[in-house]
Amino acid sequence: MRDATDDTLYQALLARDPAYEGRALVGVTSTGIFCRLTCPARKPLARNCRWFADAAAARxxxxxxxxxxxxxxxxxxxxxxGLLAQLQAQPDRRWTEADLAAMGHDPSTVRRQFRTHMGRSFLQMAREVRMRQGLERIAIGDDVIEAQLEAGFDSASGFRAAFRRLFGHAPQDLRQGGDLSAEWLDTPLGGMIAIVDDRSLHLLEFVDRKALPAGLQRLSRMVGGRIGLGRRPVTDRVEAALQDFFAGRDGRLDLPVTLHGTEFQRRVWTALRQVPPGETRSYGGLAADIGSPRAVRAVAAANAGNRLALVVPCHRVIGSDGKLTGYAGGLWRKERLIALEASYRDPGANRVDAGQLPL
Known part of the structure; x- marks a missing residue:
């Protein structure tokens, strides 16, 4: 860093120059975040950049x-x-296992290494990148066809079908602003969709959850279809809370929420929010907590119907024998989350980064 001017570092940031990997980091004053110079995120203005030699200095x-x-x-x-660099260079490419094999990679090895180190496969990450590009183009007002091309889909119908599978809406239905706003948030365990209004969080789901489209459709019906794309101050609060959670700084995720469910479901979800990070409950224990010890199956159903992942911590529910039970976000995520939260039991323990936990 000593021989690099601010202008040199900024040009390296714009170019995502790997030569500066390990030599410099950038802090963005407008977001309070620090990054590698190779970060795929949208680049800040030069006046919002501060430069650091290492993470300790940035912190x-x-x-x-x-x-x-x-x-x-x-x-x-x-x-x-290498493959992350390829994905950054060609974000609109429709990657396949045949492409990986043509590059001399064993697809099963690629899948295993990405799941170990990134939490999901390379092909899943590629699909997320393409879909996110489409969402960003629509959010800033581009035509659907332009968004489709930006996302690398071969046809408008293909983009609309993928969009509808994810959101439960056609793209044009989310084009205009609404009473609620949807935004994509990155986490070490994969992309999440956050839907908020000016006061609270209504939905937070991993984008690869199979029930996400149905949950979005249900929420849309409840608010008369008035869901738009974009950020609000509550979105920023959710993102900051997730960053603190995954960095091991704060496991509470104490956010204002609106619980969309029956009275019984809301009782279960409220009880779940009282389970401290680092602790778990069985379905029977949770039923006892709400004063309905015989309603174990109903509690399990309410747990499965939760649409506020992490904030209503259904991952903290385990089997009565102590074994991990099913988790809609994937058992691999549940394992990582419980391992991360184990450090919260001891305030003096070293914190664990969820992105570094083995599967």
């Missing part, structure tokens, strides 16, 4: 680590680094 200046490039993580395997 000392009050910046938080980016959840996309994870500047404090241990080095990734060369195979993962």
């Amino acid at each position: 000392a200046a009050g910046f938080r680590p980016c959840l996309r490039c994870r500047p404090e993580d241990r080095p990734l395997p060369a195979l993962v680094e």
Whole structure:
């Protein structure tokens, strides 16, 4: 860093120059986040950049680590680094296992290494990137066809079908602003969709959850279809809380929420929010907590119907024998979340970064 001017570093940031990997980090004053210079996030203005030699210096200046490039993580395997660079260079490419094989990679090895180090497969990450591009183009007012091309889909119908599978709406239905706003948030365990209004969080789901489209459709019906794309101050609160949670700084996720469900479901979800990070409950224990010890199956059903992942911590419910039970976000995520939260039991323990936990 000593021989690099601010202008040189900024040009390296714009170019995502890997030559500066390990030599410099950028802190973005407008977001309070610090990143690698190779981070795939949208680039800040030069006046909003501060430069640091290492993560300790960035943290000392009050910046938080980016959840996309994870500047404090241990080095990734060369195979993962190389394919991430390919994904950054060609975000609109429709990657297949045949493409990986043509590059000399064993698709099963790629899948295993990405799931170990990134929490999901390379092909899943590629699909997320393409869909996110489409959402960003629609959010800033582009025509649907332009958004489709930006996302790398071969046809408008293909983009609309993928969009509808994810959101339960056609793209044009989310084009205009609404009473609620939907935004994509990155986490170490994959992308999440957050839907908020000016006061509270209404939905938070991992984008690859199979029930996400149905949950979005249900929420849309409840608010008369008035869901738009974009951020609000509550979105920023959710994102900041997720960053603190995954960095091991605060496991509470104490956010204002609107619980869309029956009276019984709301009782279960409220009880779940009282389970401290680092502790677990069985379905029977949760039923006893709400004063309905015989309603174990109903409690399990309410748990499965939760649409506020992490904030209503259904991942903290385990079997009566102590074994992990099903989790709609995937058992691999549940394992990582419980391992992360174990450190919250001991305030003096070293914190664990969810992105570094083994599967």
